[in-house]
Amino acid sequence: MNVLDLQQKLSLFDAKWTPKIIGALNGQEVKLAKLEGEFVWHSHADEDELFLVLEGELILRFRDREETLGVGQMLIVPRGVEHQPYAPKGASVLLFEPASTAHTGEVVDARTVTDPEWI
Amino acid sequence: MNVLDLQQKLSLFDAKWTPKIIGALNGQEVKLAKLEGEFVWHSHADEDELFLVLEGELILRFRDREETLGVGQMLIVPRGVEHQPYAPKGASVLLFEPASTAHTGEVVDARTVTDPEWI
Numbered sequence: 112m113n114v115l116d117l118q119q120k121l122s123l124f125d126a127k128w129t130p131k132i133i134g135a136l137n138g139q140e141v142k143l144a145k146l147e148g149e150f151v152w153h154s155h156a157d158e159d160e161l162f163l164v165l166e167g168e169l170i171l172r173f174r175d176r177e178e179t180l181g182v183g184q185m186l187i188v189p190r191g192v193e194h195q196p197y198a199p200k201g202a203s204v205l206l207f208e209p210a211s212t213a214h215t216g217e218v219v220d221a222r223t224v225t226d227p228e229w230i
Numbered sequence: 231m232n233v234l235d236l237q238q239k240l241s242l243f244d245a246k247w248t249p250k251i252i253g254a255l256n257g258q259e260v261k262l263a264k265l266e267g268e269f270v271w272h273s274h275a276d277e278d279e280l281f282l283v284l285e286g287e288l289i290l291r292f293r294d295r296e297e298t299l300g301v302g303q304m305l306i307v308p309r310g311v312e313h314q315p316y317a318p319k320g321a322s323v324l325l326f327e328p329a330s331t332a333h334t335g336e337v338v339d340a341r342t343v344t345d346p347e348w349i
Contacts, residue, residue, distance in 0.1 A: 112292075112311070117302045136278035136306050137328050139258060159255035163236075173231075183236045187255050192231070207326055209256050 117143070117165055121203050123230050128222045130206060130214050131230040142206040142227065144214070146198040153216030154193045160208045161187045167202035171195075236262070236284055240322050242349050247341045249325060249333050250349040261325040261346065263333070265317040272335030273312045279327045280306045286321030290314075 120133050120143055127147045134141035146169065162169060163185040171178050171186055172195040180186055188194050215223045239252050239262055246266045253260040265288065281288060282304040290297050290305055291314040299305055307313050325333075334342045 112297075112305065112308065114297050114299055115304050117304070134280065134304070134306050136280055136308075136326070137258060139256060139326075141280065141304075141306075141326075161253065161255055161260065178231075178233050180233055185234050185236070185253070185260075186231065187253050187260075189231065189255075207255070207258070207260075 117205065120230055121145070121165065127201075128214075129224055130227050132227050133230060135210060138210055139207060140210045140212075140227075142208070143203065143230075144206060145201070145203050146196055147201040148198065150196040151215055151218050151220045151222070152193055152195045153218040155188075155190055155208075155212055155216045157190055158209045158212045159187055159190050160212065161185060161206060162196070163205040163207075165203045165205055167198060167200060169202040169204060170197040170199070172197055236324065239349055240264070240284065246320075247333075248343055249346050251346050252349060254329060257329055258326060259329045259331075261327070262322065262349075263325060264320070264322050265315055266320040267317065269315040270334055270337050270339045270341070271312055271314045272337040273310055274307075274327075274331055274335045276309055277328045277331045278306055278309050279331065280304060280325065281315070282324040282326075284322045284324055286317060286319060288321040288323060289316040289318070291316055 130142040130144040164180045169180045249261040249263040283299045
C-alpha cells in the first residue's frame with residue numbers, strides 16, 4: 112500500500128511495447144507501456160482494455176476508423192474489437208485490464224511478452 | 231468507444247464527494263470525483279480501490295499512518311482496509327473499482343451516493 116508515482120515508474124524503463132505491471136486489484140492489473148511506431152493488429156476475446164495517455168500521442172486504429180489520444184485522454188476498447196496502437200512520435204500509456212490479458216491478444220508476434228515484469 | 235478527456239469531464243461538475251462514472255470495463259468502473267475536506271472513515275469488504283490524483287493533493291489516512299498523493303500519484307487501498315480521504319485544499323481524483331463499490335463502503339453518511347451518475 113505505497114504511493115506510486117507514474118513519472119517515477121516511467122523513468123525505470125525505456126523498452127517499447129513491453130508493458131510493466133505497477134499494481135493489481137480485483138483481478139485487474141495496472142500497467143505502464145512505452146510505445147513507438149506501429150503495433151500488431153489484434154483483439155482480446157474476453158477482455159476490455161483501457162488506454163490512458165500519459166505522454167505523447169497515441170492513435171488507436173480500428174477497422175473502420177481511428178481515434179487520436181493526447182495526454183489526459185483515454186479510450187476503452189471493448190473485447191473482441193480489433194485494434195492497432197500506433198504512436199508515430201512515441202507515447203507512454205497507462206493500461207487497465209484483467210490480469211489475464213496478453214498485450215498482443217490472440218496474435219503471437221516477435222514482440223509478444225508472455226510474462227510482464229513488475230516494476 | 232469514444233475518446234474521453236479527463237479535464238473536459240472534470241469541467242462538467244463541481245459537487246464534492248459525488249463520484250461520476252466515465253467508463254466501465256470488465257465489471258469495473260472508472261470514476262471521477264472532486265474532494266475537499268474530510269470524508270468519512272470507511273472500508274470496502276470486497277473491493278480494492280485505486281485512487282489516482284489528477285488535480286490538487288489527497289491525503290489518505292489509515293489507522294496507523296497516512297500517505298500524501300500529488301498529481302500523477304496513485305495508491306491502491308486493499309479490501310477491508312479502513313481509510314479516510316482528506317483533501318484540505320481540494321483534489322480531483324480518478325477511481326478504478328468494481329461496479330458494485332459504494333464510495334462510503336459499509337458506512338451510510340449524509341453524503342452517500344447510492345446510484346452514481348454517468349457523465
